[in-house]
Amino acid sequence: MRQDRRDTAAGIEVDLRADVRAGVEERLRRALPEVVAPVPALGGVLKRAVRAGQRRIRRRRIGAAAAATSFVGLAVLLTVTLPGAGGALSTQQLSPVATPSTVPTTAPVTPPAPAYSTPPAASPEELAQRASELAVQFNQALATAVPGWAPAYGEPLLDTSGSHIGWLFTATDPSTPLTRLSVSLTSSGAGASPDDDACRARAETSCTQRTLADGTVVISGLGDLGTEDADGVPVTSTPPFAVAAMPGRLIDARSVILGSDDTPGIGSVLPPGSPLTTSALEALVTSPELTDMPLP
Amino acid sequence: MSREDFSTWAEVASPQLYRIARLLVLDAHAAEDLLQDALEKVFAHWSRVDEPDAYARRVLANAANSRWRRHGRRRETSWEERQDAGTSHPQVSPHAGVEERLDLIGDLASLPVRQRAVLALRYLEDRSEQEVADLLDISVGTVKSQTSRALTRLRHLAPAPAPAPAEGTRS
The missing domain is CATH 1.20.5 (Single alpha-helices involved in coiled-coils or other helix-helix interfaces)
Incomplete structure (x- = not known):
């Protein structure tokens, strides 16, 4: 493990030996067609x-x-x-x-x-403009719930058919460790509500579910993000998350501790005193700025 | 261009687009969904698309990236799953080819979608860095860095160096 960390720090990640690189390239050229076969009837x-x-x-x-x-x-x-x-x-x-x-x-x-x-047929430019306007509203809630966090930018969320289904706000705080907070607001089906025990299906490090007086279901806890660093070293981080489900609306806030290249950093933990906590995200997803935000 | 033109183009282009989609999402059903979405977009913009092959590849990459972003984080695998898929396999097996393929899929799954897109165009389609940059609407430098990072993460795929001949061996 220690050797792997030194390797990463020494920049081996970008200094792959030419013969090793050629070997990997050759292997990929040979293996990728097999990986994507067979092609079904389309x-x-x-x-x-x-x-x-x-x-x-x-x-x-x-x-x-x-x-x-x-x-x-x-x-x-x-x-x-x-x-x-x-x-x-x-x-x-x-x-x-x-x-x-x-x-x-x-x-x-x-x-x-x-x-x-009258939003029908809003162009991508119009949606982007609307998202940036709503980011102002989002950032007011963010500043209250997670004080000192970097402001977010907004963008429209589209489904795979290109239909506009909500908004995504992303705020990456540059302090150490680099951490990204993503909050999505989507229209959920009428009457849709989480299972009685949604935590069981989430397989997070910790998870609690409760129902507020107004019927909003809040699910929150610490995530379980597993991946590998550039040297194949297992990396686990447990950043907080919170979800608020209410009629017609789902607000999902999750965070990822980043290293470089959008991958979780080695031994990623949030430092003591970080404003990004489970309770802060709960406050964020239940804030009026988000629960009243216009949705498509 | 007419709808018949689209159908003719799509019948020829779909198999390769499916292969790219499969590499982007690493799941056969998800790849069909992704391909359908891409073809739908190409169809809807057919009269304005000059280069449908390039447009379709760009749509595929963007759609796959959006799927990943909507999920909020990269595909996650437990260490046990990784162990099961890779290192715990015996060195010698009658199904070595299958295991090798599964291992590679597991390795590819650990890469960000954009890196998989670059690998797909560079090594599945054998395109140049400039072509990949044009197709994905990114700089050549980004193609180089994404390729380098991906290859570095996959470097264990390189064949082991041949053992040096033992000293004192006589012919």
């Missing part, structure tokens, strides 16, 4: 992809039409509202069949819904 995959692609194109067209319609509707409302005195509108102005004998009355006009409440 006709079904192709058919399903075409059908899904057609649905995607239809959704895009409908989304574009809906966006255009809402824009026209908004424009009409604004056009109609503006000539009215004090933001009010007479029924005569509204109704082309109003007779001159009708007594003019005024009624307040319901303001048009904000433009961002």
Whole structure:
């Protein structure tokens, strides 16, 4: 173990001997085709992809039409509202069949819904912009729950079909050890709730589950992250995690202690006094900023 | 380009795209899912895609990376599992080829998705560093560093050096 650590520190990771490198390359060229064989019949995959692609194109067209319609509707409302005195509108102005004998009355006009409440067919750029705006809201909660932690950036979460399903906020704190906190907010199915004993399925180092007064289920504890360093030395770290499940929403906060190259560092532990604790993450995933954050 | 063009292209391209997907996610069913997602995206953008082969590979790599990111952490294996998959295997076995393959899959699973993507394009498709960089939309330097890190982590795959001839041996 000690020798392996010295090797890593000495930079052997980037100084692979030419003959060893050539040997590994040759082995990969020979073995990779075997690893990925056999190739199954892919006709079904192709058919399903075409059908899904057609649905995607239809959704895009409908989304574009809906966006255009809402824009026209908004424009009409604004056009109609503006000539009215004090933001009010007479029924005569509204109704082309109003007779001159009708007594003019005024009624307040319901303001048009904000433009961002019509999200269909949001472009990747729009989603990215929205995520960065929501990161401000997220960082307020982060600063309260995990004081001193580096601020997060936000990005949209997409499922494999490209549909927008939520937001991901990532905050990597540069202090030692380098640690990354990732918090995802996703729409969960209506009525979906974790099992009575979700901890049993998680196989974490430690895990507790409780239900808050408002029905939110909170699962939290210490993770069990096992991998190897560049020299094949087993590395285990036990960073905290917390999950809050509520109707229609799942908030999942987890952390990874990093070494270099996005891999867990050797002997990774959070130092005593680190603000990143299980209770801090519980506070974060149940904070109003996150429980009220708009979801797709 | 028409839908018929897409079908013709996809029938030819799918087997190799599946192999890449398989290497990216290391699971046959997940690879089919990944391939289907990629083909769906190519189909939806078919009229605007100039180079479908390159576009499909980029989509595959990005989709695999997103899957990994959504899970929040790399694929994890217990030490016991690693032992079972690799070092605990006997040195001599009638099923050595199968075990070797399983060991390699276990080794590849320990790599980040991006490194697996680079390996797939470099050593499965035998593409140059520049081609890989263009396909994955990253710099050549990143391709080199990712390749180097991956090879270093897999360096035990190199054949053991031939034993030196014993001194004093007479022919």
